[in-house]
Amino acid sequence: AIQMTQSPSSLSASVGDGVTITCRASQGIGNELGWYQQRPGKAPKLLICAASSLQSGVPSRFSGSGSGTDFTLTITSLQPEDVATYYCLQDYRYPFTFGPGTKVDIK
């Protein structure tokens, strides 16, 4: 199975700060990667698919980039409602696999 890693595992930043989360695949997956946000006690929510395609309704401060094995999720100006755990998911090959998650808090 394709292994997904994420870094950092957690971060704390101030409101208005820029934040970058990295996801790495154990083998090339093209651009077949999604980013999901899970707020505390809630179901996951799709933010980005195909590595960089922003889902309708998602604020433009979120962006994704990358291809092959290395991907990033960027939040340009962190807001209080962005407190959540963020997961990447490879949908290139079965079994699909999630990264371990990155927990984002407000400092």
Added chain:
Amino acid sequence: EVQLVESGGDLVQPGGSLRLSCAGSGVTISSYWMGWARQAPGKGLEWVANTNPGETDKNYADSVKGRFTISRDNAKNSLYLQMNSLRAEDTAMYYCARQTVVPQDAFDIWGQGTKVTVAS
């Protein structure tokens, strides 16, 4: 409102069986791939299974292969997960999700989850 509603979660003994259901409300699932994911308490997300609209293609995580079966009833706008030979490590919140495949795979609508606890 567009939503998926899971049900069927319960406390079950090791070795037991359980059937989860997921009903579409305000959304027709019959033309979509559909899937299940789970989250053990305090842990990350794990993809479990998915199926295409006609049930001719089904895929499973290695951890559940041979024990879980995904199915659907498009006439009832519902998705199911039959879970047999349950183990303590299957304890989790189970989510169903709609999977788009064009232009790319993505799980764009999620249910609120149903809780499964495997314990004696």
